[in-house]
Amino acid sequence: MGLCFFVAFSSLVLSLLHLPAAACSCGRSDCELIALAFRHVSGFQLPPPTGDCSLRLPSRNLSGAVSWMHLRSVSALRVLDLSGNALGGSIPGGFWSAPALLHVNLASNRLDGVLRFDPGSQTPPLRSLNLSGNRFTSVAGLAALPRLEDVDLSRNSLDSFPVGLEKLGRLRHLDLSHNSMRGVLPEGFPPIAGGLGYLDVSYNNFTGVVQPEAVKKFGEPAFVEAGSLQFVSAARVVAHSSSPSRSLRRTRHRRSRKRKITLLSAILSVAAVAIILVALWYLHRVDKEEQRAREEKEGGAATVGDEAGGAVQKADEGDVEVREGVSAGKGQAEQPHV
Structure with a gap:
């Protein structure tokens, strides 16, 4: 009787949402579970079939709280993208035991509280996790997801380094930037060897030692305003009272x-x-x-002098002539008349 009630109730929910089971790619029972998971979410509509069991609803103006344990029971769900909405509340640790879930993107929502990962005895297949731009305050049990390759926990309110994160040996991409993390970086972190190719711990309040190989590998921007760290050189440890x-x-x-x-x-x-x-x-x-x-x-003075000299010479010559004339007159006067 209980099973009949569950099926009848699910069908009623689907009919109220005007969402026929044929509109879902996950099978009828999984689609019913999805409808139950979003029954308190405003603006929710199932996307058209995609050929695989995925739920991609980014930036759909969704608001409210998801019933995560109903969503965890969707056995074939592989991709979950609810980024860019206004979903609130916390996520129970048991959600991460979803048996087929590979990629989760819940970035830019209003999710809060402690982010717990408690899949039980199972080893979840989850590979990528983007929870950036939410309001989580701490992380617990991340080591229970050993297959994670890409983790983005940036732009939250995390106050400490996620315990167990350094044990994720398959990580390729890790972003912890723009949080309020305090405390000492774990020994051997960030890893120099291994497949981690991108790291960002900027804008936090860490202490500890950073090897020069880490700065060389991940670049200076990875440690911008990261706290009071020590950079190890070949000869000594150089301490910085401010951020590197x-x-x-x-x-x-x-x-x-x-x-x-x-x-x-x-x-x-x-x-x-x-x-x-x-x-x-x-x-x-x-x-x-x-x-x-x-x-x-x-030159002007010389010209004046020449002219003056010529005048003097002419005056002298005239004087001589006068004198000669006078002398000639006297001679004629002195001769006796015959």
């Missing part, structure tokens, strides 16, 4: 300042040489003009 990004920025700032000083010195040197050359040219021009003025003055 600040020290890196200080180093870049000093280099930039040196370049600016060098450039300014070069510009000032060129300007000084130019000023000296202009001054020398000006002095040369002034000296040349003065020399020309002196030559013109001396």
Whole structure:
């Protein structure tokens, strides 16, 4: 009787939602479970069949709380994408025991509380997990998902490093940025060897030691504002009272300042040489003009002197003539008349 009631109730829910079982790719019983899981979610509609059992409803303006344990019972569900909605509440740890679930994307919702992973004795096949942009405060039991390859827990309110995360040997992508994580980074983290190719722990409050190989492998941006960390060099451990990004920025700032000083010195040197050359040219021009003025003055004085000399000479010649004339007159006067 209980089973009959369950089937009748499921059919009633489907009819109320105007969602025939044929519109679901997961089989009739799984579609009924999906309808039950979203019965308190506003705006929910089953997507058209896709050929596999997946539920992709990103940015559909969904709001409310999902009944996660009903969704966990969807035996064939492989992909779950509810990102970019307004779903709230917490996720029970037992949800992660879904037998076929491979990819989960619940980014940019309003999910909160402690994020627990408690699949029981099973080993879930989950490979990718994106819970970024929510309101989770802590993570527990992440090591129970050993097949995880991609994990994004960024932009939450996590206050500590997820316990067991360092045991996930298959990780390729890990983003823990923009949280409030405090405490010491686990020994050997971040791993230098292994398949982890992307890491971001920026904008947290970690302490601990970071190997130079880690900075080389994951890049400086992975540790921007990550806390008070120590960078190990070949010779010593260099401690930073502030975040590594600040020290890196200080180093870049000093280099930039040196370049600016060098450039300014070069510009000032060129300007000084130019000023000296202009001054020398000006002095040369002034000296040349003065020399020309002196030559013109001396030339004018010589001309005046020549003219004066000619006048004096003419005056002397006239005087001689006068004298000769006078002498001739006297001689004629002195001769006796015959």
